[in-house]
Amino acid sequence: MATASGASSAHEDLGMTNAEYEAVCRTLGRSPSSAELAMYSVMWSEHCSYKSSRTHLRRFPTNAPQVIMGPGENAGIVDAGDGLAVAIRMESHNHPSAIEPKQGAATGVGGIIRDILSVGARPVALLDPLFFGPLTSAHSRLIFDGVIRGISSYGNSVGVPTVGGELTFDPCYERNPLVNVVCVGVVEKNRIIHATASRPGSLAVLLGSLTGRDGIGGVSVLASAGFGDVVEDKRPSVQVGDPFEGKRLIEACLELADRGLILGLQDLGGAGLSCATCETASKGGMGMEVDVTAVPLREPGMDPMEILVSESQERMLAIVSPDRLGEVKQVCDRHEVRHSVVGRVVPPAPDAVGRLRVQVGEPGERVVDVPAASLADGAPLYDRPVAPPATARPEAGEDPDELPEPPDPGGDLLAMLQDASYVYEQYDYMLFHSTIAGPGSGAALLRLAVPGKPPTAKAIALSADSNHRLCALDPRLGARHVVAESALNVACVGAVPWALVDCLNFGNPEHPEVMWQFSETVDGITEACNALSVPVVGGNVSFYNESAGRDIDPTPVVTMLGLREVAPAAGSQPWSMREGDHLALLGNDAPQLGGSRWAVDLHGKRGGRPPSLDLEFHARLVRLTVALAIAGMGSVSYLQDVSDGGLAVALAEIALFSGVGVTANGIADNKMALFGESFSRVIVATNDIGSLQVHAEDSGVPCRIIGQAEGGRIRIGGSVDLDLEDAAHTRRSRLQGQLTA
Amino acid sequence: MTTRIAVIVFPGTNCELDTVTALENLGATADLVWHKDTSLGGYDAAVLPGGFAHGDYLRPGAIARFSPIMDAIRELAETGAPVVGICNGFQVLTEAHLLPGALQKNAGLRFICRSVDLTVARSGSVLTRGTTENQKLRIPINHFEGNYTCDSATLEKIERNGQVVLRYLSNPNGSLNDIAGICNKRGNVAGIMPHPERASDRALGSDDGNVLLASLIEASTS
Numbered sequence: 016m017a018t019a020s021g022a023s024s025a026h027e028d029l030g031m032t033n034a035e036y037e038a039v040c041r042t043l044g045r046s047p048s049s050a051e052l053a054m055y056s057v058m059w060s061e062h063c064s065y066k067s068s069r070t071h072l073r074r075f076p077t078n079a080p081q082v083i084m085g086p087g088e089n090a091g092i093v094d095a096g097d098g099l100a101v102a103i104r105m106e107s108h109n110h111p112s113a114i115e116p117k118q119g120a121a122t123g124v125g126g127i128i129r130d131i132l133s134v135g136a137r138p139v140a141l142l143d144p145l146f147f148g149p150l151t152s153a154h155s156r157l158i159f160d161g162v163i164r165g166i167s168s169y170g171n172s173v174g175v176p177t178v179g180g181e182l183t184f185d186p187c188y189e190r191n192p193l194v195n196v197v198c199v200g201v202v203e204k205n206r207i208i209h210a211t212a213s214r215p216g217s218l219a220v221l222l223g224s225l226t227g228r229d230g231i232g233g234v235s236v237l238a239s240a241g242f243g244d245v246v247e248d249k250r251p252s253v254q255v256g257d258p259f260e261g262k263r264l265i266e267a268c269l270e271l272a273d274r275g276l277i278l279g280l281q282d283l284g285g286a287g288l289s290c291a292t293c294e295t296a297s298k299g300g301m302g303m304e305v306d307v308t309a310v311p312l313r314e315p316g317m318d319p320m321e322i323l324v325s326e327s328q329e330r331m332l333a334i335v336s337p338d339r340l341g342e343v344k345q346v347c348d349r350h351e352v353r354h355s356v357v358g359r360v361v362p363p364a365p366d367a368v369g370r371l372r373v374q375v376g377e378p379g380e381r382v383v384d385v386p387a388a389s390l391a392d393g394a395p396l397y398d399r400p401v402a403p404p405a406t407a408r409p410e411a412g413e414d415p416d417e418l419p420e421p422p423d424p425g426g427d428l429l430a431m432l433q434d435a436s437y438v439y440e441q442y443d444y445m446l447f448h449s450t451i452a453g454p455g456s457g458a459a460l461l462r463l464a465v466p467g468k469p470p471t472a473k474a475i476a477l478s479a480d481s482n483h484r485l486c487a488l489d490p491r492l493g494a495r496h497v498v499a500e501s502a503l504n505v506a507c508v509g510a511v512p513w514a515l516v517d518c519l520n521f522g523n524p525e526h527p528e529v530m531w532q533f534s535e536t537v538d539g540i541t542e543a544c545n546a547l548s549v550p551v552v553g554g555n556v557s558f559y560n561e562s563a564g565r566d567i568d569p570t571p572v573v574t575m576l577g578l579r580e581v582a583p584a585a586g587s588q589p590w591s592m593r594e595g596d597h598l599a600l601l602g603n604d605a606p607q608l609g610g611s612r613w614a615v616d617l618h619g620k621r622g623g624r625p626p627s628l629d630l631e632f633h634a635r636l637v638r639l640t641v642a643l644a645i646a647g648m649g650s651v652s653y654l655q656d657v658s659d660g661g662l663a664v665a666l667a668e669i670a671l672f673s674g675v676g677v678t679a680n681g682i683a684d685n686k687m688a689l690f691g692e693s694f695s696r697v698i699v700a701t702n703d704i705g706s707l708q709v710h711a712e713d714s715g716v717p718c719r720i721i722g723q724a725e726g727g728r729i730r731i732g733g734s735v736d737l738d739l740e741d742a743a744h745t746r747r748s749r750l751q752g753q754l755t756a
Numbered sequence: 757m758t759t760r761i762a763v764i765v766f767p768g769t770n771c772e773l774d775t776v777t778a779l780e781n782l783g784a785t786a787d788l789v790w791h792k793d794t795s796l797g798g799y800d801a802a803v804l805p806g807g808f809a810h811g812d813y814l815r816p817g818a819i820a821r822f823s824p825i826m827d828a829i830r831e832l833a834e835t836g837a838p839v840v841g842i843c844n845g846f847q848v849l850t851e852a853h854l855l856p857g858a859l860q861k862n863a864g865l866r867f868i869c870r871s872v873d874l875t876v877a878r879s880g881s882v883l884t885r886g887t888t889e890n891q892k893l894r895i896p897i898n899h900f901e902g903n904y905t906c907d908s909a910t911l912e913k914i915e916r917n918g919q920v921v922l923r924y925l926s927n928p929n930g931s932l933n934d935i936a937g938i939c940n941k942r943g944n945v946a947g948i949m950p951h952p953e954r955a956s957d958r959a960l961g962s963d964d965g966n967v968l969l970a971s972l973i974e975a976s977t978s
Contacts, residue, residue, distance in 0.1 A: 167867045171898075172808045174770030259768050259811025266767075349790075351767055441867045443898050445954050448774040462960075467773035585958035 025049065029056035035395060042389045050373065050382040053320040054390055057286035058293065061558055064394030067524040068556040071537045079550035081513060089133040089210055089282065090200070091552025093514045095463055095578055097471045100207060102136040102200040103576050105516040107557035111253045112194040116161025120194050121169035121256040125328050127198040128175055129282035132265055133331065135208035135272040136200025137466055139447055140459070141170055143180035143196055144479045144518075144572045148189030150753040155184075158192050160754070165256075166196075167441040172258035173265070177442035178450055178459040181479050181572070182435050185615075190562035195518045197479060197574045201465050208272055210281040212334045212360040213299030217278055219292065219358035220343060223264045223330040226288070227313030229254045231324055260329040267350035268331060276343050279334035289323045289390065291332040292358060293371050297391035302369035305358035305383075308376045319375055319382045334360065401534050402527035413622025415614030415686075424689055425735045428667055431612055431660045431690075432746040437754075451582065452589040455672075457655060458504040458575075460589075462582055476510035476577035482659070483568035485610035488625050490532040490569045493610070494539025496626070496694045499633050501575035502547050503656040503697065506637045508588065509644030510577025512547055515540075517554040517573045522566020524558045532569040540571065546630035547637065549575070581645065590653040592673040592700035596724040599699045599707055600662070600681075601716050602636050603629065606691025612659045613690035626693035632716075633695045639714040640697050643707070651707075653700035661690040665698055666722075667729050667742060673700075676739050677729055679722030684732040700724055759976045762789040762799040764829070764845075766809035766820050771842065771953065775805040778953035782966060784973045791823040801838035801882075801976035802829055804845025806898065806951055816844060816859065816901050817851035826852055838882035838975045839945045843899055846937070846947030855938055855947045856914060857906030859899075863930025867900045871962065873925040874936055874950060881921045881939040883946045886971040893964040895950040897928060897936075902949040904931040904938070917941050922948055944975070 026036040029052065039047050039055045047055060061067060077085040083100055084092035090104040108123025124141060131138045143166055148155035170177045175198070212219065271277050279299065281291045288310065296303040307322045317325075335343050340356070347354040363369040371390065373383035386393075421427050439454035451474060452460040458478035464470035480501040486493030502512040517540060522529040533556075544551055560567045592598075608614045609623025643651050653673065657665040662682055670677045682688050701707050704720060711718035722731075729737045761779055765772045765788050772788055779786040789796065791809075796802055809820035820826070826848075833839045833854055841849040849855045862868060876884050876891040887893075906914070911932055914920060922937035929949075937948030952965025 171867060171869075171900075172768070172811065174768075174807065257811075259808065259813065262770070262808070262811070263767050436870075440870050443867075443869050445869065445896055445898065445951075446770060446774070448777065448954060448957070448960060451960055467776070582959070 026052055026056065029053060030060060031056045035059060038395055042393060043385060048382055050320040050323055051385055053324050054289040054383065057289055057324050058390040059394035063286050063290060065556055066394045067397045067399050067558060068533065069396055070398050071534050074537055074541050075551040076541060076544050077550055077552065082550050082552055083207065086551060086553050089130045091514060091516055092134060092207060093552060093576065094204065095473065095475065097473065098204055099463060099465065099471065100202050100204045101475060101576060102131050102134050102202060103197065103514065103516050104130045104553050105195060105197045105518045105574055106555045107518050107520060108194045108196060109191065109520065109557050109560055112162055113190065113192055115253040116158045117165035118253055118255050120162040120165030122254045122328055123194055123196045124166055124169045125173065125256045125258065125261050126284045127196045128173060128261065129284065129331060131198045131200035132268050133210060133280045133282045134202065135206050135280065136202035137269060138175045138198050138200045138265065139449065139466065140199040140461060140477065141175050141177040141197065142477055142479045142574060143177060144481060145180060146183045146188040146193035146570065148186055149184050152189060155189060156754055162192065162194055163438055163441055169256050169258045171443040173261045174446060176444050176446040176450065178444050178461065179454050179477055179479060181481060182438060183481065183483065185483060185568065187567045191560045191567055193520050193560065193570060195572050197516065199477060201463065203465065206272060208277055208280045210295055211279045211299040212295040212301050212303060214278060215301060215360055215362040217334050217336055217360045218340060218356050219303060219305065219360065220333045220335055221310060221330060221355050221357045222267065222333055222347060222352055224257065224260050224327050225311050225313035226322055226325050226327045228317060228321055228325065229327055231321060231326065254326050254328050256328050263350045263352050264329055264331060267347050267352040270346050271333065271343060274342065274346065276335060276339050276346065277333050278336060281332045283330040283332060285326060287323065287325045293387045293390035295332065295334060296360065296369050296371055296387040300363060300369055302361040302363055302387060303358050303371050304361055305373045306377050307373060309355050309357045311353055311355050319373065323373065399524055399530045400527040401530045403531050404528040413620050415608040415611065415618060415620040415623045418618055418620065418686065420686055425737050427613065427617055427690065428663045428735055429737065429742060429745050430617060431664050432667060432742065433749050434746045436747065437750040452508060456589050458508050458577065460508045472581055474579040474582040476505035476508045476579060477574060478504035479572060479574045480504065481570055481572040483570045484615045485625050486536065486571060487568040487621060488610040491535040491539040492625055492628065494536040494571050495543040495628050495630065497571060497573055498540055498543035498547065499628060500656065500658050500694045501573050502549065502637050503640060505575050505577030506640035507644065507654040507656055507697065509583065509641060510579040511641055512549045512575055512637065513578040514552045514576045515544060515549050515573055516552060517571055518557065519554065520557045520560050520567065520570040520572065522561045526566060529566055536569055536571045543630060547634050592653040592669060592675055592724045593702065594675055594724055596652050596700040596702050597704040597720055598677060598679060598722045598724065599701065599704060599718055600696060600721045601639065601699060601711055601718050602696035603632060603693060604696060606661060606687055606693045608687060608691050611661065611690060611692040613661065613686065628694060635714055636695050636697065636716055639711065639716050643699065643710065647701065650703035651699060651701045655698045657696035657698060658694060659692065661692050663689040663731055663735060666731055669698060669700065670729050670739060671743050671746060675724045676726040677722055678725055679731045681719065681721035682732045684734045689731065759784045759800050759973050760798060761786045761976060762796050762802045763787065764789050764791060764802060764804045764825055766791040766823055768809050768811050769805055769807035771806035771951065774953045775803055775842065778956040778969055779973065781956065782970050782973055789825065791825045794824050794828055796828040796832050801972060802832055804841040804848050806843035806845060809844055809848060817847035820848045821852040830854065833945050836942065836944050838972055840883060840972055841947040842951055843949055846949055847901060849945065849947045854945050855940060856910050857904055859901045860903045860905050861901050862903050868928055869896065869898045871896045872928055872950065874922050875925055877920040877923050878918045881943045881946050882975040883948065883968045883971050884921050885975055886967050894962050895952055895955040895965050897950050899949055902931065903929045904935040906932065914938055921946055922950065
């Protein structure tokens, strides 16, 4: 067996610490070969192993009757009734997008789609929460444009609609943008596929693209380290996407699944073939023998190590029975998808350890012989030091309460209106003809259906949410607010919060205050999910989001999946209020300016008091909102949660979406009432205020009338008076104006 | 006997299921037909649905025109049977020279997905026989290359012959004469950029596309 010469420095080049290298030697009882070392370095990277976060993530509530598959799998899966299950997964592609925005974002989309595909589900929706530096910077404009084009060109062509997302601008993302991607799939419950190789003698078939030298070390060198001054030399670590190959792979895999030809399925993402082979074998308690010479290559001269860790896109590993191989080939040939038997599942050794063995040819030199589980699950776990920051916020002079009253509240309101249609109209959000409410709505609402089969009566809601301003001020409270807001968003379209996935974007975990932010965030999400009875079914952690020594604000992003029992009748969604409707405010009206958009984005004041959150009350408000959305059909014409920008922004958006003005005299003329934020508030437009008040009282939720829908102006209190058309124009042209500035 | 319509699937096509559903909801029988098939025997009409045939590589429709099914499409068109291209299907029909002109990149050089207002320019084609001239329709578009272009002699000819079937009320992509859809001189081969199958259910916003699909079914039956 060949061993790496001078390995003590080789492992450092691969991003491994000395202690980790010694752990590998202990596991093997010898020094690793160069190929083995490369495999351990990617599988034990932060990105693949969650070694810094796993001890914390165990605190998430993951059990609920609807959960079919929880965290740690390719996708979370929940029961949606009617024999259908919904698969959902969320990931980050932050660092690739920082270096090569278009391909970074495109391959993020491609990767998340294959995660959903690997459980046998048809990918039916994408969401993209995006975070950039302000567009006043040329660098940010370049990244912004590339990311949008990447998502648009890949998502549209691969045939999965992009139905929602989020758009946030803040200087902390200037050099380290965040590109988070969510994919949702639908699968018949009895067709769910697992990523396991549990039958000896079955074959590992590599499907899809040729394997090249792209993306080598993507998860270790790129995703698990921060950025220094020079990033260009990391560009070869970014993969290149081919949506047409991805589309053929989707159709081929779904047909293979439909015909019952797949025993196990795993996508090749981070860590490539290393990951797919060791994880399927490890989960099945089996060993696997792989021949790297059977892997179809894009370029000659690739050595076994490169083949094993390449992150070339659009590849899947299918575990199939040898007697069905002919049928598998037939299906793949029809879809013009390349296929090659690269390995064989073997029983575990007498000591019950399934070994992953890699050979160069058959017979040929054996370059890898390791316990499969040691690669998949054997990474050392780190309980990194946790310490709250030395200087507690708010810092002096950072408290927005000390700001004077705004001289022109209408101008401040206009400055906070932003229409993301410039972005989402570059995405196909209508494919599969299920989109009841698409991007631009508080939550997307889709008919629950397997494309091509008759739709069910149900609908699913999806909302991706974050709030870095509050999380920077108080990570635990901020995380609770984020989950609470997401739940209220799906409730506003009549859906019961059903499951949550998260993407936790943080700075360098070797900084104790970052680990403190992380730990607090996990607790905040846990508390909110417990109070709202929502299981966490999956997630992703992205550390090392820092540049030039500065960590980003803690940015947990959550995506709430909601289930609506009866899809809305024609014409009732998306919401649109009618002239003459009453406007009422439901909830705890106790806003604060600390961490608000008005304070941070308009005035640069990042301190102050954040709003409190009563989770028990919030759960009641969520239930009332769902009931109003469904039972109030006919009388209720709009339900909108009050979030970023406070009541003024929420009222303006309702007016703009409906094309009807508002007069809201029931709001005081001060910065707190207009722009203060608290996240347990819902605005209701209704023509039956009496029954709304009865409903609210029965639920123990305060309700007060704040105005009505009328005319063509946005009038709030005595200080905001804007022409609806002018506001619509300003809102619509803001993004485009900044891009062409 | 219900009308049987072939919905052609190239690798990369993605609107085939939506198109089949919309046609079947209107009473037709619609089958998926793979691009490597060579016969459309037994079909009353063919639809080339939207998507990215062959990844739109080289140029949208440029590779699809060589797919084996295209000879059968040509033969079907010659019999006078309806052949309709939607979005990418329209691009394929122009590349195959079954329709004049070409679709180039949108004037803004960006992909556009949104509902647009259209007006019926000619009510006689296989897609518009159930409409009246100047009828207004609201139907989504979803394309990067929907900017219709042709030389001035061709433009003059298709306008004179009444081959323009749909026009944009507010031009989203730079198309000559606001053209959103055209047909051949005989009126049996038509291509449109808007997606009528995406406007086939009021619960999802609009059912204005049904009048076009119902026209196609009626034309296929007669």
